[in-house]
Amino acid sequence: MRRMPGVSTAIKAKPTPGPWAYNATSEGWFDVGPIGGRYRGCTANVFNAECIGGITNAEAEANARLIAAAPDLLEALEDIVDVLDALGEALAKVKDARAAIAKAKGEA
Structure with missing residues (x-):
């Protein structure tokens, strides 16, 4: 992941849990942050061309x-990694089973 210059990579804090949502403000930008639970309020502001040149609304x-989708994306990717880890272990067992079958058949 590319980081902005001067941004520390040593931060160990966990992100605010989801779900998150976004909404348009009356000022013309978007507030992003968690909904429900013990967390309330805006986590990030996303500005349009009125504030940052070249970015359309x-x-x-x-x-x-x-x-806003970041917490859900992170959770989904972590789940996929867990499935792939389990699949990798299963594939290793299949390889061992094939080797045992070949040995039993005299094909090893």
Whole structure:
């Protein structure tokens, strides 16, 4: 992952848990943050071209949507990694079983 210059990579804090959502403000940008639970309020602001040149409102909303999906994306990726780890172990067992079958048949 590329980081912005000067941003520390040593931070060990966990992110605010999801689910997150975004909403348009009356000022023309998007607030992003957790919904429900013990966490309340805005975690990030996503600005459009009125604040940052060149970013359309649609692009700012797409960015807010992506940021709001981050906790769900992280959880889904962690689940996939767990499945792949289990699959890798299963594939190793299949390889061992094939070797045992070949040995029993005199094909090893």
